[in-house]
Amino acid sequence: MQDNIVIKGAREHNLKDIDLDIPRNRFIVITGPSGSGKSTLAIDTIFAEGQRRYVESLSVYARQFLGEMQKPDVDSIEGLSPSIAIEQKTISRSPRSTIGTLTEIYDYLRVLYTRIGKPFCHNCNKPIISQDTETLLDTVRMLPEGTRIQILSPIVKERKGLYSKELLAMRREGFVRARIDGEMRDLTEDITLNKNKRHTIEIVIDRLIIKAGIERKLREAVNSAMRFSSVVVLNLTKDNRDIILSRTMSCPDCGINIPELTPMFFSFNSNLGACPECRGIGYELLSDNDDTPLLSLKQCTLCNGLRLKKEALSIKIGGLNIGELSRLSIKAAGDFLTSLVLNDRDRLIAVRIIKEITSRLLFMEKVGLNYLTLNRLVFSLSGGEAQRIRLATQLGSSLSGVLYVLDEPSIGLHPRDCAKLIDGLKEIRDRDNTIIVVEHDEETIMASDVVIDMGPGAGTRGGYVTAIGSPDEIMKNNNSLTGKYLSRAAVIELPGAAGRTPSGFITMTGACENNLKDIDVKIPLGVFICVTGVSGSGKSTLILDTLYPAICNSILQSGFREGRHKGITGTEQINRVISVDQSPIGKTHRSNPSTYTGMFVHIRELFSNLMESKAKGYTNSRFSFNVKGGRCAVCKGAGIRRYEMHFLPDAHTTCDTCGGKRFNRETLRVRYKGKNIFDVLSMTVSEASEFFAPIAPIKEKLMLLEEVGLGYIHLGQSATTLSGGEAQRLRLSRELIKRATGRTLYILDEPTTGLHFVDVERLLRIIHRLVSLGNTVIVIEHNLDVIKFSDYIIDLGPEGGDHGGYIIAEGTPEEIMQNPRSVTGEYLRKRMC
Numbered sequence: 001m002q003d004n005i006v007i008k009g010a011r012e013h014n015l016k017d018i019d020l021d022i023p024r025n026r027f028i029v030i031t032g033p034s035g036s037g038k039s040t041l042a043i044d045t046i047f048a049e050g051q052r053r054y055v056e057s058l059s060v061y062a063r064q065f066l067g068e069m070q071k072p073d074v075d076s077i078e079g080l081s082p083s084i085a086i087e088q089k090t091i092s093r094s095p096r097s098t099i100g101t102l103t104e105i106y107d108y109l110r111v112l113y114t115r116i117g118k119p120f121c122h123n124c125n126k127p128i129i130s131q132d133t134e135t136l137l138d139t140v141r142m143l144p145e146g147t148r149i150q151i152l153s154p155i156v157k158e159r160k161g162l163y164s165k166e167l168l169a170m171r172r173e174g175f176v177r178a179r180i181d182g183e184m185r186d187l188t189e190d191i192t193l194n195k196n197k198r199h200t201i202e203i204v205i206d207r208l209i210i211k212a213g214i215e216r217k218l219r220e221a222v223n224s225a226m227r228f229s230s231v232v233v234l235n236l237t238k239d240n241r242d243i244i245l246s247r248t249m250s251c252p253d254c255g256i257n258i259p260e261l262t263p264m265f266f267s268f269n270s271n272l273g274a275c276p277e278c279r280g281i282g283y284e285l286l287s288d289n290d291d292t293p294l295l296s297l298k299q300c301t302l303c304n305g306l307r308l309k310k311e312a313l314s315i316k317i318g319g320l321n322i323g324e325l326s327r328l329s330i331k332a333a334g335d336f337l338t339s340l341v342l343n344d345r346d347r348l349i350a351v352r353i354i355k356e357i358t359s360r361l362l363f364m365e366k367v368g369l370n371y372l373t374l375n376r377l378v379f380s381l382s383g384g385e386a387q388r389i390r391l392a393t394q395l396g397s398s399l400s401g402v403l404y405v406l407d408e409p410s411i412g413l414h415p416r417d418c419a420k421l422i423d424g425l426k427e428i429r430d431r432d433n434t435i436i437v438v439e440h441d442e443e444t445i446m447a448s449d450v451v452i453d454m455g456p457g458a459g460t461r462g463g464y465v466t467a468i469g470s471p472d473e474i475m476k477n478n479n480s481l482t483g484k485y486l487s488r489a490a491v492i493e494l495p496g497a498a499g500r501t502p503s504g505f506i507t508m509t510g511a512c513e514n515n516l517k518d519i520d521v522k523i524p525l526g527v528f529i530c531v532t533g534v535s536g537s538g539k540s541t542l543i544l545d546t547l548y549p550a551i552c553n554s555i556l557q558s559g560f561r562e563g564r565h566k567g568i569t570g571t572e573q574i575n576r577v578i579s580v581d582q583s584p585i586g587k588t589h590r591s592n593p594s595t596y597t598g599m600f601v602h603i604r605e606l607f608s609n610l611m612e613s614k615a616k617g618y619t620n621s622r623f624s625f626n627v628k629g630g631r632c633a634v635c636k637g638a639g640i641r642r643y644e645m646h647f648l649p650d651a652h653t654t655c656d657t658c659g660g661k662r663f664n665r666e667t668l669r670v671r672y673k674g675k676n677i678f679d680v681l682s683m684t685v686s687e688a689s690e691f692f693a694p695i696a697p698i699k700e701k702l703m704l705l706e707e708v709g710l711g712y713i714h715l716g717q718s719a720t721t722l723s724g725g726e727a728q729r730l731r732l733s734r735e736l737i738k739r740a741t742g743r744t745l746y747i748l749d750e751p752t753t754g755l756h757f758v759d760v761e762r763l764l765r766i767i768h769r770l771v772s773l774g775n776t777v778i779v780i781e782h783n784l785d786v787i788k789f790s791d792y793i794i795d796l797g798p799e800g801g802d803h804g805g806y807i808i809a810e811g812t813p814e815e816i817m818q819n820p821r822s823v824t825g826e827y828l829r830k831r832m833c
Helices: 038-056 060-066 105-116 133-141 164-172 215-228 322-326 330-338 344-366 383-395 415-429 442-447 471-476 481-486 539-556 599-608 611-616 677-681 685-691 696-707 724-737 757-772 784-788 813-817 823-832
Strands: 004-010 018-023 027-031 074-078 083-086 148-160 177-180 183-186 198-209 231-236 241-246 315-317 403-407 434-438 450-455 464-469 504-511 519-525 528-533 567-569 576-580 640-643 651-654 744-749 776-780 792-797 806-811
Touching: 004 038, 018 038, 018 450, 018 464, 027 038, 027 415, 027 442, 038 074, 038 083, 038 403, 038 434, 038 450, 083 383, 105 315, 105 322, 105 344, 133 215, 133 241, 148 164, 148 215, 164 198, 198 215, 215 231, 322 330, 330 344, 344 383, 344 415, 383 403, 383 415, 415 434, 415 442, 415 823, 442 481, 450 471, 450 481, 464 471, 464 481, 471 481, 481 757, 504 539, 519 539, 519 776, 519 806, 528 539, 528 757, 528 784, 528 823, 539 567, 539 576, 539 744, 539 776, 576 724, 599 611, 599 677, 599 696, 685 696, 696 724, 696 757, 724 744, 724 757, 744 757, 757 776, 757 784, 784 823, 792 813, 792 823, 806 813, 806 823, 813 823
Parallel strands: 027 434, 027 450, 083 403, 403 434, 528 776, 528 792, 576 744, 744 776
Antiparallel strands: 004 018, 004 074, 148 198, 148 231, 177 183, 177 198, 231 241, 450 464, 504 519, 504 567, 640 651, 792 806
16 A cells, blocks of 8 residues: 555645645644635545445445446545545434444443343332242242133243244144234234334233133243243233243242343333333423424333333343433443442453443543543534544544544544544544544644635635645745644734623522533623533533523513523513524525525515516516425425435436536526526625625625624525534524614534634634623633633633532633632633733
């Protein structure tokens, strides 16, 4: 294998026909201004080509399920290894997907509880002991005379398959009935099961009526049932109620039985283990397909959010059931398992299982996720957290000779935690792997072996490699904008921005949601506030889950669920509150920046007022791709056509009628300054800003998009292709369009996501402009350049998870730097020196 990845003629998106040699088995950072082509080079070109080659190496049969992968616009790439991309995407929206299931830790825990779990009675909490045959018979004898019973033996429990051989064998044994998936079936009939569904098959051993003289027949039936299973199911036919009798586990006082333990017994995705009330989801009124906001979720009252039946939750190790163990943080779970005191038998059985679990927990600690819990819903994770979980999985895979491509893995990480992430990346590199990271974080850039700086600008002004080399070489390269910021030749400057005096305060008392420790917090008004702290310290819980809904309910009577707190005062001093997060601005390709900002209304109005439009009677709706008339009739304005492939994923192709232009030929004949409506939607914000300079309503919106660093995105770009940071800045620009009241509270969650140093300065200028008008801005942030230009800091900690939730320090940046308790202050002091 050659020493370099050699790229010739890369022209994907805005890349300018670049040639590049990237050394293999190195830690490489690709950086540059937003929209300069970083992700295009790393993901859309290098990774996409590696993935395409892998798919082409598969058999024709396998490729039909994966579909054809389009070749990136590049002349050639040599020296590519098998590629894995770890992107900023939430992995699953299913409420059944947790960190434990995602990392396979929960699967190992299920095996651990099956092998060494100690059963306790869920009624009296006494240890459960095994039953012998006589005890089982005594249980039956206690039933009232005349009770009709069926004695069943489960031969299959909640497993997929046809089981035709098993059913035939039972018929040859002389059995004529079986209860299959709760329904009585005649074994002499043809029984065909769905092999892809889970089935429970219980053979009917005998049917009896309790009366004198039945002793011998009863004993024979129980012994016969025990031939096929260690469990006997006693079905009371009148009530259709089951009593489970087990040779292995029964409470001596209550007579409660626990069935034979299997890993499925601890699965909340199986009928054997799932709580019957919430069906294993853990929350009330939530289905598998719901997209319910996290704040609106209410724990199931039967299982208390632990997802399992009471029988499964009665099995314990070290005093904890599997649900309680899953509620521990990553660090606490690791400490619990390593400190377990086991007898010789259990230690021999459990040593390998515990090693697998603790190694995975250790990898998650290495990437700064020790504050998360195993039962945390995957869809509640930030993009950075989800990406680092996948990175931790790769740490445990021990692969070598692989090319890893990561997109801003430092998102959401405090500078202290970033060091752990860097150590994890270096560990992967040292196994003879190549790491390519798209990143803006200064610490990550400085820790890399090679920096590729893209630029010099965004969109059409980007797409060039302005510099390549070690961090030291980049800092000395005059062509590198990033190098100038790293060497401090260029710095973010906002003269006269800070030092404002609060105009009032909002006071919240007794905040105790999640890990918050009954804290009181004063929010100064009319200033720029940064809420800081190590990852998992409680920042989002305090601001997004508690403060924001409480203020909304106070001034707008919104009806949001508020995080637990005792009270809030001072909200009458503001009349509007806006939370600008990173959630998608639209779920379909029909939503785009021009429609989201309201700009498209003015563009359509402009086109409808042209002489040609008036002559033909065209109105505004003619230039909409969402209504009939002007849009392409075949694709209905989508620009693409979807083909249902039944058991395969739907296929999408460019509409062959309009060529992806979304409008019909008559509409596209109408032109303004030589461009039709499709040409306008294909423009970048920067191009459109110049094109529409005379049109004030359009120009104003375009200028705001440029101010928030989105000059490179296209007006008609599908909302589904925007990153979380881009979606957030688009939201911010839309709010800036509205008239400021001077009494508005803006809340921004990590707005520097995806921003280069030069873009951060633009963002800060916007924030300070809002504050100068009398508004209040609260930013949850780790970026030290943002923090140092704030008026006031609220620092949480001292750690994440259970060890967080306290206010460590409050005050100006200068006061925080002098506070020995503040980890943020320590890093801020280093940045200011």
